[in-house]
Amino acid sequence: MWDKDTVLVVEDEPSISDNVTFGLKREGFASVVVTTGFEAIEQLKKRAFALVVLDVGLPDTTGFEICKQIREISQIPIIFLTARSEEIDRILGLEIGGDDYVCKPFSVRELVARARVILRRGRAEPVPSNNxxxxxxxxxxxxxxxxxxxxxxxxxxxxxxxxxxxxxxxxxxxxxxxxxxxxxxxxxxxxxxxxxxxxxxxxxxxxxxxxxxxxxxxxxxxxxxxxxxxxx
Structure with missing residues (x-):
């Protein structure tokens, strides 16, 4: 089942996940929060979300590795949350299938704005070929x-x-x-x-x-x- 109004948040720091879910809620989106990469994959096998907000630093693995696993089963949009500002990390995230990234500390409003753009694009109707x-x-x-x-x-x-x-x-x-x-x-x-x-x-x-x-x-x-x- 695809839930067009629910975002999967993969973040092990409660203060960050709480802020993200609050910001998403203000935009009309529900959230499911998990704290490990294993839980994220299990959730994605059970249901299809609109978007994944994925922390790079997880307790059981890295967000990069989870992104690779997600891309094996889904093309769902992924926004990375990362404390790493090095260019090589941003490039890696994009090359393995991430759609966007936000560096910590970040503005929740910026994150939600980026999510809104991605979700709006995904919900758009097909472009007619003759108009x-x-x-x-x-x-x-x-x-x-x-x-x-x-x-x-x-x-x-x-x-x-x-x-x-x-x-x-x-x-x-x-x-x-x-x-x-x-x-x-x-x-x-x-x-x-x-x-x-x-x-x-x-x-x-x-x-x-x-x-x-x-x-x-x-x-x-x-x-x-x-x-x-x-x-x-």
Missing amino acids: NKNGDRFGPFLLDESRYQISVSDKTLNLTRYEYRMLKVFLKRQGRVLTREQLMYQVWEEPEASGERTVDAHVKSIRAKLRYASPGVEYIQTHRGIGYSMQF
């Missing part, structure tokens, strides 16, 4: 900013928040070569906390999703030593 009023056309792409959706060849892409932002930048600057620094400052709210490897990780993920939707087509081109561009 450009639902978005802006860029070659085979349809950008619907009101629903945070991008489609290619009438197939809606399952993008994370930063993947959506980056692909939107590529679409609106089609044909132009964008440096990694330009992408950082146009996509991230705190570009100084990101880096070139973060950009590369997102480009890699976007490419994989585009290849799945449009086999045999390479839309994003690499310009060695400079950056990337989109061609279609």
Whole structure:
């Protein structure tokens, strides 16, 4: 059974989980709280949640390992909670299937806002293939900013928040070569906390999703030593 209004919170610190569940409740979402990775997997086998808020530091394992296990059984959106600010940890979380991350200490309002965007995107209706009023056309792409959706060849892409932002930048600057620094400052709210490897990780993920939707087509081109561009 899928519960579109319930979030699974995997966090072993009661003060943090209480704040998260309170913030989610204000937005109309119920929460189920577990304190270990084992309990999280067991819950996900029993029911399908709308979203997982996953702490990286758990008493029995790491959030990264649990994310890998979740991705074997589900494509549910995952937001990491992490006390680790190193770029390599953020990249790892995104590369193994996380949709977003929030570094501790964090604002509950920010976390809930990010969750709301992800959930809104997941609940959006499919984009009609013959109605450009639902978005802006860029070659085979349809950008619907009101629903945070991008489609290619009438197939809606399952993008994370930063993947959506980056692909939107590529679409609106089609044909132009964008440096990694330009992408950082146009996509991230705190570009100084990101880096070139973060950009590369997102480009890699976007490419994989585009290849799945449009086999045999390479839309994003690499310009060695400079950056990337989109061609279609």
